[in-house]
Amino acid sequence: MxxxxxxxxxxxxxxxxxxxxxxxxxxxxxxxxxxxxxxxxxxxxxxxxxxxxxxxxxxxxxxxxxxxxxxxxxxxxxxxxxxxxxxxxxxxxxxxNMPPPEAGSETTGGMNDRLARLGGRIHGGAGAAVELVSFLGQVVATIGGIILHPRRLRLTSVVHHCQEVGWNAVPIVTLMSFLIGVVLAFQGAAQLSQFGAEVFVVDLIAISILRELGILLTAIIVAGRSGSAFTAAIGSMKMREEIDAMRTLGLDPVTILVVPRVLALIVMLPALGLIADVAGLLGGAVMAWVDLGVSPAAFQARLVGNTDLWHFGVGMIKAPFFALIIGIIGCYEGMKVGGNAESLGRLTSTSVVLSIFMVIVMDAMFSIFFAVVGV
Amino acid sequence: MADAPVIRVRGLVTRFGRHVVHDGLDLDVRRGEVLGVVGGSGTGKSVLLRAIVGLLRPAEGQIEVLGQSVRDTPPDAYRRLRRRWGVMFQDGALFSSLTVRQNVEAPMREQLDLPPDVMRTLAGIKVRMVGLPEDAQGKYPSELSGGMRKRAGFARAIALDPEIVFLDEPTAGLDPIGAAAFDRLIRQLRDALGLTVFLVTHDLDSLHAVCDRVAVLADRRVLAIGSIADMLDVDHPWVREYFHGPRARAAKIMPPEPA
CATH class of the missing domain: 3.30.750.24 (STAS domain)
Structure with missing residues (x-):
């Protein structure tokens, strides 16, 4: 040879x-x-x-x-x-080491198989929903425990996450909301000017931004920014057995990892929503001034005089609920990560998609609720 | 048979920032031998391995594998050269989204144009050769134990019948029985496939069981190279500690001390 x-x-x-x-x-x-x-x-x-x-x-x-x-x-x-x-x-x-004769041929396809897969998926989905709710319960119970014993709260961690999810998100949220205000004013003016009702653009902007768009778009951005970060951070800790290590040391991962993140979101999302509202109105006012000649003073007068404060209230009430959804789903999906890198990627994207979806569902439910109570 | 070494390292210098890992390191690996590379933690065993297979660019020095330079080779020649060795990383480094069989098929799929059933059969043979059970083929790496992952990593390393296999701590973290079985496996496949094995290890039992020669890395170079018997005569504090210590005695490298 x-x-x-x-x-x-x-x-x-x-x-x-x-x-x-x-x-x-x-x-x-x-x-x-x-x-x-x-x-x-x-x-x-x-x-x-x-x-x-x-x-x-x-x-x-x-x-x-x-x-x-x-x-x-x-x-x-x-x-x-x-x-x-x-x-x-x-x-x-x-x-x-030759393969054994009659290497079992895999049979896939067929109606039964497909039905079985469908059933399996539905069963899995229902199981996941139950698990998610029980995780929510666990987090709420832990927060309850922390309220009774405030010393257990990881304040440093909460502050750190407040900066991560709140402060660091201010520029993008402001910019996005400002641009939405501009677009709304521009599109609204084009339509309303046909009836000579340009001045109603103020109401259009105020109601849509304060009631819906400000907080909804903020929640979507935060879900994409922070929800995915939660899943990825907790998921990689899970992959490297850090979560198991915490448990063996008598540390509760929910108290240490989940609660600070969820609390930070609950505190910061209304704040971000408020910033988004202000920026959106500002964008609308600028555009109304440039495009329609509605002066800032007139805009302000109409805004203050004609807009019910409840529009703002409705938007703000929704914020903590959205925060809870994003935080819980982000952390829950992170906890579900298994041993391989692929599951981390998959669950991160699941986390974002699911939390945005749930935020919109929640928003729709709030709309119905507020319509019924008449605000 | 030509006695040209299959791996020839001359004057290797690697550094990370100011930290010098190797300084003028020379090493020859002969065809068909199992060379054990030992050394304390941080002496650059894995770094040496990475430099030889071209994952890491050394600051200076020549590295020739099978007569070809690893550093200054055109990409095409490097591609062909790379096919002639296989690397097993510490924890197997299996692709976690693929099953064991797909992992072993992966190099064939990338490098060759084989019909799927042939790839399947060949991958199956490799998986069986490394002693994994039949049902392991369809499993994902996360479903395997550490020892099985290492075996699967070995199977992937030998998927294309390389001439040289680099093994990075194949027996670390295995129980003694599993480690002994892995040692046997290395020898067996070395004989069957005519492999040259570059074995980075800490395991004295392993050294004793499979290695033809041992290279000791210390003081940023190869301090000593030779059979285990030669190592006993080396006069260096670390080498003496290593080959004369209680663990070495347990591994029967040293004759037991008279009572």
Whole structure:
């Protein structure tokens, strides 16, 4: 055996010589790419002996091919001749590790299977919902415990997360809300000017921003920013067994990891909502001034005079609930991360999608509720 | 048979910032041998391995594997060269989103153009060769024990029948029986596949059981290289401590001390 070139371009030749199947050349995994197995198997059927004296390299793949061809030979077992001691050792090793005959064929598809999968998914979804609610209960109970024993609160951690989810989000929330105000004023003006009712653009902006858009869009941004960060942070801790380590040290991960995050969100989301409201109104006022000639003073007068304070109240009432949804879902999905990196990625995206979805569902429910109570 | 070393390292210098890991390190690995690389924590065993396989660019020095330089090789030649070695990382480093069999198929899928059933069969053979049970093939790495993950990592390292296998602490964290079985596996596959093995280890039993030669890394270079018997005569505090300590005695490297 000389130095074997890394990639062989020489195919393996198969010659049937009486009842002797002669193989020559490279019998390696590279040669197997171009090897015509069907033709070789056809020839092997008539062979009693497989002669590999002329081969100059045999690797595991080649040995597998030899064993497979030998199995095709006359009497179901042709002899392999001409192997060096090294090669015959390899062939023996491969023969001992051949796949068991009748490797179970997997049956997939079919109506029953699909139904079963659907049922499994529904069952899984319902189970996850129950788990999520029980996680919520656990967090609420822990917060209750902290209210009774305030010393258990990790204040530093809460403040840290307040900065992360609140303060650091101020620029993006402000900018986004300002732009929404601008867009609303611009679109509203285009429509309202058709009736000469430009001045109602103030009401349009005030009601839509204060009541719905300010807080809803803030919640969506925070879900994308902080909900995903919660899942990723807690999930990677779970992956590296840090959560288990906490438990063995008698530290409660819910108290240490989840409660500060959820509390920080509950405190900061209304604050961010307030900032978004102000920025949105400002954007609307600027646009109303530039585009419609409604002066800031007129805007302010109409805003103060014509807008019920409850519009603002409705928006603010929703904020802590949205915060709770984002925080709970973000942390819960993080806790669900298993041993592999893929589940971390999957659950992070689940966390964002689910929390945005739940925020919108919650918003719709609030709309119905406020319509019923008449605010 | 040519006696040119399959791995030839000359004057290797690696540093991280100001911290010098290797300073003028020389090493030869001969064809077909199992070379054990030992050294205290932080002496740069894994760094050496990474430098040889090209994962880490050394500051200075030459590294030749199978007669070709690892550092200054065109990408295409490096690709071909890389196919001729396999690396097993400490915890297997299996792709966690793939099953064991898909992990072993992965190099074949990337490098070759084989029909799926052949890949499947070959991967199956490799998985069985490293002694994993049949049902492990369809499992994900997170469902395997540490020892099984290491075996699966080994199976992936030998998927393309490399000439050299780099093993980074294959027996660390295994129970003694599992470690002994892994040692046997290394020897067995070395004999069957004609491998050259570059083995980074802390495990004295392992050294004793599988290594033909031992290289000791200390003081930023290869302090000594030779058989385990040679190591007993090396006059260096760390080497003496290592090969004459109580654990070495337990591993029967040293004759027991007379009572």
């Amino acid at each position: 000389s130095d074997t070139p890394p990639v062989s371009d020489r195919p393996c030749d198969v010659i049937l010589d009486g009842d002797r199947l002669r193989l020559a050349g490279h019998l390696t995994i590279d040669a197997l790419q171009t090897f015509d197995r069907a033709a070789a198997a056809e020839l092997a059927r008539r062979a009693v002996v497989i002669d590999i004296t002329e081969t100059d390299a045999v690797d595991t793949a080649g040995a597998w091919l030899l064993v497979a061809l030998a199995g095709q030979g006359q009497g179901g077992r042709a002899d392999i001749h001409g192997a060096s001691s090294h090669q015959s050792q390899l062939i023996d090793t491969v023969r001992a």
